[in-house]
Amino acid sequence: MNIKKRLILSNTITIVIPFVVTIIASFLFVFVCSTIFNKDVSYDNFKKFMFIKTELSNTKSTIWKQNSEDMEDPVYQKYLYQKLSNIDGELIILKNNTVIFTSKDINKIDIEKCLLESKVKSQRKVVEIDTLDYIVEVAPLRFKDEALGSAILLAPTFEYAGILEKLIIFIIGVFLITFIGVNIFMSYLFSKRIIKPLSLLKAAVGDISKGDLSLEIIEAGDQEIVDLCADFEKMRIQLKDAVSLKKKYDDNRTMLVSSISHDLKTPLTSIKGYVKGVLDGVANTPEKAERYLKTVYSKAEGMDVMINDLLLYSKLDLSQLPFNFEKTDIIDYFNYCIHESTIELEKFNIKISLINDLKGSKYIKIDRERLMRVILNIIDNARKYMDKEKGEITILLRETNSSIIIEIRDNGCGIDNNDANKIFDRFYRADSARSEAKGSGLGLAIAKQIVEGHKGKIWAISHESKGTSILISFGKISEG
Ligand SMILES: Nc1ncnc2c1ncn2[C@@H]1O[C@H](COP(=O)(O)OP(=O)(O)OP(=O)(O)O)[C@@H](O)[C@H]1O
Ligand SMILES: [Mg+2]
Structure with a gap:
């Protein structure tokens, strides 16, 4: 996953999960309240409660806006009472602690209770009067003669547990907790997939800068990382x-x-x-x-x-010498190599021949001059390390699906099986060669460089005392 996708996903999850959890928790809350604690959490109940509350506060604000003088007007008092009758409410008007209007038979103690309850800073101002519960609202009054008073508004309450308020608090709580929880979790995941691989990379780069290049940098984390x-x-x-x-x-x-x-x-x-x-x-x-x-x-x-x-x-x-590659017919080329060395070899009683197992004419791209040096060095080695009366050098040409193989085989003194591939090391000379034949031990090292410059391979096969084969392979090129 790439970082962009991870960010989008992580942000979406951070929002969606708290929402889903909150919705489920709210349903559970309502279910538990209504079935286990038998609370009426219906919307109608809430509506009814809200209607009562609204009517009460409407009436209260009407009183507030009204000139206090009118409060002594029986018509206005009746109007207010009628307003409250929608919710079966009651109205008591006090002037200097004296009741000047009441729609309900109420004693002084209950009036005091109402006044006290109105001062309590609680959500639910409920007073019990004659075994009935009333929601109480009190509007302070100041009459024209500077006398103080109050309008007590009462509305009968019912079994309403204020579930909505609790539900809202519950919803906010659950949302906040899940939001914080999911956020922490997503941040942890984010750090695991991004910050951790980055710190590993930082440590690896630190090692590199100190010169330690042996430790592999592990690829982990998001796509970009x-x-x-x-x-x-x-x-x-x-x-x-x-x-x-x-x-x-x-x-x-x-x-x-x-x-x-x-x-x-x-x-x-x-x-x-x-x-x-x-x-x-x-x-x-x-x-x-x-x-x-x-x-x-x-x-x-x-x-x-x-x-x-x-x-x-x-x-x-140091790869400082450029190669001059030319498309060359292999058989022609090796016939020429043989022609070049025959006279010299005859002096040493060595016969050189070509065996061609190629199917038709085959071409390779070579630097003719440089490869000539390789072939002549191999032939020269065969001559130098020849210990048989009748020396024989055979050049065998054959092919596989993808390459051309040239084998130069001699029947000379041979090399130790274990040393077969050491002969391509610079300055390597077998002990016998060191003492007897002339040379620096660079011939085959140079041959290897040149063959590898052709993207080819060179190797040796020892036939022990029966002789040695030096093999060279080149990739085939398309004919034509
Ligand atoms: N055909 C061979 N038969 C036996 N030993 C060989 C043959 N070709 C190479 N060697 C061994 O491999 C060694 C390395 O050969 P190479 O051609 O690199 O060096 P050299 O012939 O000793 O010196 P140079 O070629 O530089 O004059 C030789 O010294 C010899 O011991
Ligand atoms: Mg040599």
Whole structure:
């Protein structure tokens, strides 16, 4: 649910529930009063009560507005009495505590009771006169001769328990209580769905700002908050990736520096040794001097290759080299690769062949030059690590539904099964290779970078001492 909907719903519930509860409670109140306590809570009863009250107060205000002098006028007194007779009321007019008009036989004590009751600040001013209950209203009078008096208005009351007033108080009470209760409950729900997830997010963001990127941001709460959490989670992942990429670059740099210094130091030491030999006159014959200098040259050349490889690897690792992808016929391309390496391989008595299991011509998008470097490095490895009399390298081309798979298999010395995938790590060289063959251990690391730059995969399968297969897969592209 989104916050807007939740707010509308929450506000509606806050209003509707108290109304419904109040209505039900009012009905229950009326039901309990009328059936259990036998109170007449009918509307007619209320109307009758109100009619009496209105007539009484009407008459009272008529008296008030009237000149007090008229109160001594019997015609006016009769008029007032008639007005009250609608409700079976009675009228008593007092002047200086002396009754000057009465419509009812009433004693002094009852008159006093009426006057006293009128002063009481209660809702129901009821006086019992001759076993009958009367509602009493008293209007103060001031006669022309400055004499004070009162007009006592009486109206017979009946069994009316003032239920309406109680009902109104009850309704207001119930409404207020349920309104406050529902409000508290809805606020609690609101806080649970909005404030709680927000505070969790705040804590998570706090962790991020302190550099702790390991904790996943949990998506909870309403839609907007879930979206916000999702965005923060994306940000956290990106930040984490950026941090680990930076760490990778730092490690890479440290590794490169230490490897460069290590791998360059060995040839440099021998170069120094040979040059010193020439300078010290150890190479005392022209032949010896030439041999020394040739060794120096080849060592320097090896260093040059290594530095170039390092630079290439570094650039690939930082994705600084753009690829020039071209749509290429695979079979043509590998025939060309074979053609390029056949002569060199023949020198080492190694045969290279192509087995094509592709159904018809297939195309892939490759950077021909870079991929050539990969293939030639793999073929060169097969040559370098060949221990059989009759060397054989086979390039197998096959396909699955979605990819083209190139397998370059040799029958060389093979690699340890456990090391099969380590060979793609930079500077990794098996112990035998380290001591015997030339190289820096960057060839396959560069190959991996280039293949991954093609969105492809490269992996190795060891056939133990029978040889090694290096496999490359590329996604198919539509033919045409
Ligand atoms: N066909 C193979 N047969 C046996 N071992 C292999 C083969 N290909 C690679 N290796 C092992 O994997 C290691 C890494 O190969 P990689 O091509 O990366 O480096 P390299 O050949 O030693 O040096 P570089 O290619 O940089 O001159 C090699 O040193 C070797 O131990
Ligand atoms: Mg190599």
